[in-house]
Amino acid sequence: MSWGKGIKNLVVFLCMSALMLTGCTTEKTEQTTAQETDTQEKTGEKKIQIGLTVDSFVIERWIRDRDVFVATARELGAEVNVQDAGADAKEQISQIDYFIKKHMDVIVIIARDCGALSDAVERAHSAGIRVISYDRMVQDADTDMYISFDNRKVGEIMAQSMLEAIPDGGKIFMIQGSATDNNVAMVKEGFEDTLKGGNLQVVYEANCEGWTAELAVDFVEEALEKYPDVKGIMCGNDDIASQVIQVLAENQLAGKVIVVGQDGDLAACQRIVEGTQYMTAFKSIEDLARQAAEYAVKMAQEGKVPSDVTDTMNDGSYEVPAKILAPVAVTRDNIDEVIIDGGFHRRDEVYLNTDYDTDYDNSESYAQ
Numbered sequence: 142m143s144w145g146k147g148i149k150n151l152v153v154f155l156c157m158s159a160l161m162l163t164g165c166t167t168e169k170t171e172q173t174t175a176q177e178t179d180t181q182e183k184t185g186e187k188k189i190q191i192g193l194t195v196d197s198f199v200i201e202r203w204i205r206d207r208d209v210f211v212a213t214a215r216e217l218g219a220e221v222n223v224q225d226a227g228a229d230a231k232e233q234i235s236q237i238d239y240f241i242k243k244h245m246d247v248i249v250i251i252a253r254d255c256g257a258l259s260d261a262v263e264r265a266h267s268a269g270i271r272v273i274s275y276d277r278m279v280q281d282a283d284t285d286m287y288i289s290f291d292n293r294k295v296g297e298i299m300a301q302s303m304l305e306a307i308p309d310g311g312k313i314f315m316i317q318g319s320a321t322d323n324n325v326a327m328v329k330e331g332f333e334d335t336l337k338g339g340n341l342q343v344v345y346e347a348n349c350e351g352w353t354a355e356l357a358v359d360f361v362e363e364a365l366e367k368y369p370d371v372k373g374i375m376c377g378n379d380d381i382a383s384q385v386i387q388v389l390a391e392n393q394l395a396g397k398v399i400v401v402g403q404d405g406d407l408a409a410c411q412r413i414v415e416g417t418q419y420m421t422a423f424k425s426i427e428d429l430a431r432q433a434a435e436y437a438v439k440m441a442q443e444g445k446v447p448s449d450v451t452d453t454m455n456d457g458s459y460e461v462p463a464k465i466l467a468p469v470a471v472t473r474d475n476i477d478e479v480i481i482d483g484g485f486h487r488r489d490e491v492y493l494n495t496d497y498d499t500d501y502d503n504s505e506s507y508a509q
Contacts, residue, residue: 189219189247189441191434192240196253196277197228200352200380202404202426203251206276209430210249217438228351230254237261241268246441249433250284252277253351255323271440274461275433278323283459286446288433290424290466292324296331298470299401302420303341303373306399310340311372314364316357316385318377320348323456325377328403332375344368349381357384365392373399379409379421386417405471410480410491413473423471423479432464 191214195203211221222243226233230253240248241264248265252258255277262272262282272279274287303313315332318325325348336343345368347360357376365371365388374389376382382402389395395417402409403422412418439447446462454463471479481488 189214189217189438190243190245191219191221191437191441192224192236192243192245192248193221193251194224194226194233194236194240194248195251196226196233196352198225199228200378201406201408205426206251206430209427210434213431213434214438217435219434219438219441221434226253228253230257234258234261237265241265241270244268245270247271247273247437249273249275249437250279251275252279252322254321256280256321258282271437271444273433273437273440274456276324276429278454278456278461280323280456281458282456284456284461285440286436286450287454287456287461287463288429288436288466289324289463290429290468292327293331295403295422295424295468296328296333297335298422298468299328299375299403299420300332300335300339300341302401302470302472303375303399304336304339306419307341307372311342312344312368312370313341313373313375314345314361314368314371315343315347315375316360316377316381317346317348317375318381319350319352321350322352328377341373344371349377352378352380354378354380354384357381358388361385361388365394371398373401376400376402378402379404379406379418382412382418382421383408386412390417403468405480405485407486407490410471410476410486411494413471413476414492415495416473420470420472422468423485424468425466425483425485427485429466432466436464 198204214221224236233253258279259282265272272284274284276289278287345364349356374385376385379402382400386395399419401420405421405423409421450462450464452463453460480486
């Protein structure tokens with residue numbers, strides 16, 4: 142009986158000891174977790190979360206923007222959640238709402254439809270999330286910052302290049318990008334203002350809605366039926382220019398009509414050295430993406446727009462803090478210096494389809 146009582150007491154003692162040890166272990170674990178969290182906050186190990194929603198990766202340049210942006214943000218200790226809107230404004234709105242639910246510190250938007258996202262931006266602001274308009278200004282949304290190139294300047298250098306390449310004047314077409322993109326309006330403004338007083342006459346205009354380059358085919362075919370003596374074509378970007386030049390080639394006009402675009406796409410650079418595209422308004426995408434990532438991280442850290450952002454741009458309703466970069470007109474004359482020496486594309490890539498090199502005179506390919 143005494144042995145049974147002793148064993149019973151021992152079991153009770155061991156159970157109580159185990160409970161005490163468990164309680165101590167739980168308390169110690171909670172303290173350690175709290176200490177680790179506190180240490181992360183003190184040492185800055187807690188990563189900044191950035192959401193990047195992109196119009197569509199069908200356009201070549203957005204892939205490059207994404208890669209540089211993500212790499213820079215990671216170097217600065219931030220994590221980037223990238224979403225492809227697939228050229229769908231409703232999908233992009235859903236992605237912004239997803240970022241809000243994920244408690245992102247900053248949301249960066251490459252807008253599909255600049256006029257359709259203001260409500261989504263307002264929801265992000267209500268959740269205490271900073272928002273950056275990247276390359277395309279989100280309209281009437283009062284985003285915390287806008288970073289892009291001088292789009293009016295893009296139009297100006299397009300027009301100036303055409304004036305220089307077509308000194309005798311003549312008829313020209315404008316095959317532009319999406320009318321819902323505020324950048325398109327700024328490019329057009331700069332282009333038309335620069336042409337004033339000159340002898341180039343815009344006889345045909347069209348917009349490739351949604352930046353769908355394939356729409357340019359029908360536009361150019363229609364325009365050529367009316368104005369077969371066209372001297373130049375202004376294209377909203379290099380992707381549109383590729384479709385335009387295809388139609389010109391089918392009509393034995395490639396290299397005879399001055400074509401200008403923008404973005405510095407590899408295919409456009411190849412066409413420039415081949416002589417079928419005259420100019421691309423080059424924008425250093427690496428600089429834009431790198432600076433955008435740096436500003437996003439600073440905004441997350443400081444909770445405000447960095448003090449060195451001193452310009453502003455009107456979004457239709459608000460003056461938005463803005464960082465504006467300058468574009469460069471790239472022709473055959475400076476493509477080696479700007480594109481190749483600048484590291485944007487390799488020489489073997491640019492000259493892939495031609496034997497021409499630095500002695501090649503681009504102007505000889507065009508009928509003046």
